[in-house]
Amino acid sequence: MKYFTYIFRNARRNPVRSVLTIASTGICMFLMMLLLSFFANKNEVTDGSKIYNRIVTMNANGFAGMVPVGRIREIVAIDGVKAATPFQWYGGKYHDQVMPFAQFAVDADCIFDILDEFTVPPAQLADFKANKDGTVIGRRLASDWNLEVGDPLPLKGDIFPVDMNLTVRGIYDGPSNRDLRMCLFRFDYLDEALKRVTMSSSSGGSLATNSARASGNAGTIFIKCKTGNGMAGLCKKIDDLYHNSEYPTRTQTEEAFGKMFGEMLGDLKNAIYGIGVAVIVSLLFVAGNAMAMAMRERTSEVAVLKAIGFSKGLVLFLVLTEAILVAGFGGALGSLGCKFFCDVVDIGRYSGGFLPFFYVPWNIAIFGLVLSLFVGFASGYFPALFAANSSVINGLRKVV
């Protein structure tokens, strides 16, 4: 520790260079934090859903398939099921923007018993249950669009041939790492509108017959189980029930269901990780270069140190610590700065519904810090080794 003052003074000796290296490391770490948190956030929604004991039923062949809404009654009757709701992706336009946020048609009576991490004021919930055209929206969605209870929320059909003229009846709130940007409205409202279109169609009701866009399709069914233990068994039970039907199902835990969406990213994930690695390698060059330049300027000084009895190892230690100090400081600024930046600025808002929330988790921030310490170590290693092994005579002789 007694050398710390010396190291610190060395780091400040060329303040411009140190500041530039710190800034360079900081900015690259800021970017790394954004990239890593993107995946971490996606995983967190998925992993976080474990505790809620929910399973999701969809058509075995994918989202284009049908899940008859009548099955909800059959599923609720199964032992171990607490409640079930249709969860139909509506994907409508709002203010002519295609898919600005997630919209789901649900069963008003039980949706907040199933998504029980969310809370709605009882009066608002009662209002929602009483009004067919009502919708309950997330707190963040409400603030994004300046919506208040009582405001109209007209959605234009894109996937479905019907428009939904909704009125905000309630605003739900919940933990900050859950999706607070959903618009939940009543399934019966959507279904009745679809029935009307199908009936009145000039071609004798053939529009979208049998397709997923017809009435009576629940899209997916969200099921709340009584306990977490029997979930795997329940999934199998439900799938067996419909195995030989016209619309076989695939039932999985909410976690596995969410994971499926993560998998859809496919190669993009590796591409982004690849860029992260390139950034780190580049940082090694940048920081290494700065350290090497610093050492070149101090050649004779290092020789003096060695001449007055500083050992090789000590010189190595002094130089390495300086490199780690500079890079670590940059990394701390970048990763912690990014964390606080994301806490203050709600990036999720600008992602067009792509990210329900965005923040830098502590473990990612710490990882960034460790990574920058590693960058400091690796970038300082060769200059340090060079300094430690330099010849005293040549160093003393050299005129800088």
Next chain:
Amino acid sequence: MIPIKYNVRNLRVRWKTTLMTMLGTALLVASSCILFGLVEGLEYSLKISGDPLDLIILRKGSSNENTGGFEANKADDVLNLKGIARDENGASLAAKEMLNIAIGERANGTRNNLIIRGVQPASRKLRPDFKIVAGRDLVEGRGECIVSHSLSRRYKGAQVGGQLNFGDKEQYRVVGIFTAGGSAAESEIWADLKDVEKNTGRDGSVSCVQLRAASQADYENIQKTVNDDTQFRLAAVPETIYFENQSRSSLFLKAAGTVIAVLLTFGAMFAAANTMFAAVNSRTREIGTMRALGFSQRDILISFLGESLLLCTLGGLLGLLATLPLNLLTIETSNFSTFASVSITFRFGWTVAAVAMIMTVAMGLFGGMFPALRAVRLEVISALREL
């Protein structure tokens, strides 16, 4: 003016620093270029997919063929409209198509939603440069399918001779691999329209009709008829516009790419500044000498800015070179407006070149500015006195 040779030699003498800075900036430039190359690839695939005389007929209000279903008898009426182009054999260039999205499994066990397009013979002619590259084309009504080259490399059972199973009822034998000139069709699986109708139980409806008008006048006529006639009340969207709207799905990639490029440019800018400051510091006496010889302050400024630009250009060029082998890079991910698989082929085009150029110039100029200013401000006498 100080000859540029002076700067070149300086960079060469200090080759270790030069090389390190070059490698650092090259990697940063390359990273940004890769992202923009993917954006460009995605946009290119959408641009090339539409011919100016092509129309795509959708249900009114729908923005996407995945969701644009309407009645098959209306579609048949559209096929019989006057003014549809014919190919050399006299067959009309119009096709009903049906899209189904089903879950496929990649070779590594992960899953994604795949587009299965039920097509008619004319569908092939309506895509640019449709080619079977392995196996043969499908025969109608035999449960066969052809798979795009990109998907066939990634999905289980998607190779010639393989079998794609989407549940008990929807199964196709893969008989061929196709390419379509880099257009959007290269993210799809094609099967016979009748087979898809039968397998999905959706006969009686179609997802869209694709057609090519014979002339500009016909094009306008067809558009008017389909949009306004009470018999239809559909939306005839020019394909070019349809795909332009689809390219909004690349917004996310573009935004991410821009953020990354801007941040990395700053990172690289500081790295370049670092190198240039060291260059100025170690040449204090030289600068004094040059001033004493009569070079003006402006000469010095230009010389050091030029050196910084040269350094960054070398790095930028190296970065661009590093992306060259990526012309064969195809990534398969999801389009988040349709939730279906999309294959994006890296494309080296004007955007990529422009990004590299802008990054390089920004780094060189801003990174070199302060060191150059410091060089300019040196006092001649004290600079000459320095060791």
